[in-house]
Amino acid sequence: MLSDEHFMRQALRQAERAFESGEVPIGAVVVSDFQIIGKGYNQTEMLQDPTAHAEMIAITAACQHLGSKYLPECSIYVTVEPCVMCAGALRWAQLGRIIYGVAEPKTGFGRLGAGIVHPRTLITTGLMEEECKALMQEFFRKRRG
Amino acid sequence: MLSDEHFMRQALRQAERAFESGEVPIGAVVVSDFQIIGKGYNQTEMLQDPTAHAEMIAITAACQHLGSKYLPECSIYVTVEPCVMCAGALRWAQLGRIIYGVAEPKTGFGRLGAGIVHPRTLITTGLMEEECKALMQEFFRKRRG
Numbered sequence: 001m002l003s004d005e006h007f008m009r010q011a012l013r014q015a016e017r018a019f020e021s022g023e024v025p026i027g028a029v030v031v032s033d034f035q036i037i038g039k040g041y042n043q044t045e046m047l048q049d050p051t052a053h054a055e056m057i058a059i060t061a062a063c064q065h066l067g068s069k070y071l072p073e074c075s076i077y078v079t080v081e082p083c084v085m086c087a088g089a090l091r092w093a094q095l096g097r098i099i100y101g102v103a104e105p106k107t108g109f110g111r112l113g114a115g116i117v118h119p120r121t122l123i124t125t126g127l128m129e130e131e132c133k134a135l136m137q138e139f140f141r142k143r144r145g
Numbered sequence: 146m147l148s149d150e151h152f153m154r155q156a157l158r159q160a161e162r163a164f165e166s167g168e169v170p171i172g173a174v175v176v177s178d179f180q181i182i183g184k185g186y187n188q189t190e191m192l193q194d195p196t197a198h199a200e201m202i203a204i205t206a207a208c209q210h211l212g213s214k215y216l217p218e219c220s221i222y223v224t225v226e227p228c229v230m231c232a233g234a235l236r237w238a239q240l241g242r243i244i245y246g247v248a249e250p251k252t253g254f255g256r257l258g259a260g261i262v263h264p265r266t267l268i269t270t271g272l273m274e275e276e277c278k279a280l281m282q283e284f285f286r287k288r289r290g
Contacts, residue, residue, distance in 0.1 A: 048213055050238045084261060085232075
């Protein structure tokens with residue numbers, strides 16, 4: 001049985017693709033029945049589109065795959081705490097579970113309370129936190145440098 | 146000089162396109178210097194994509210038009226109060242002004258406080274409220290009937 005760590009590692013791979021493209025390194029995968037059915041990485045710079053977050057791209061891809069705009073049987077693994085926009089999208093899609101790596105106190109949805117996501121959505125935080133955080137720190141250190 | 150009513154009427158036309166497609170009738174236009182540079186209507190059913198709200202489509206289109214992911218000089222006219230997802234997107238895009246027709250107490254961003262949008266964003270509510278509301282009411286009456 002594939003573990004949470006396995007899927008977060010896949011989300012991290014997506015984040016690394018963002019990093020290599022000069023984007024804030026955040027990645028996400030949507031999993032249904034132990035299979036990845038949607039993935040994405042932050043592409044806001046490349047597309048000059050503020051809505052092109054990893055989670056948004058992964059949700060849209062997963063919905064296309066299932067032919068449904070609801071994902072209650074799915075989990076999303078995302079390297080960084082989703083922002084308010086993405087949490088709103090996760091609510092509309094009724095994700096079964098959200099697993100994120102590192103908290104983002106400034107823009108993360110948590111500051112508005114967990115009520116922002118669907119009441120049936122389970123939330124797991126801090127999975128592979130160090131790896132997810134290290135990638136972000138490296139990115140911002142390079143950008144400042 | 147084109148008025149707020151003029152642009153809200155264009156947003157209503159977008160909402161009517163949603164209505165005709167069997168979608169919850171919400172429409173939006175993004176305006177820069179009295180010119181529409183992005184428009185959209187709710188397409189969540191057609192695309193089976195929970196992120197395909199009128200505002201998201203209009204923001205992406207406007208950013209494509211300007212080649213920028215920021216829209217501080219732009220106004221968005223939307224027939225119904227934006228949801229949390231769309232308000233999050235409007236914050237990222239740093240919209241100069243948000244003008245909406247009718248409040249949506251259940252899913253609108255207002256229930257989370259105005260702090261959800263960018264601090265410099267001006268908000269105008271209730272423009273052509275009756276027309277925007279009537280279209281929504283007709284849609285839900287038909288759907289129930």
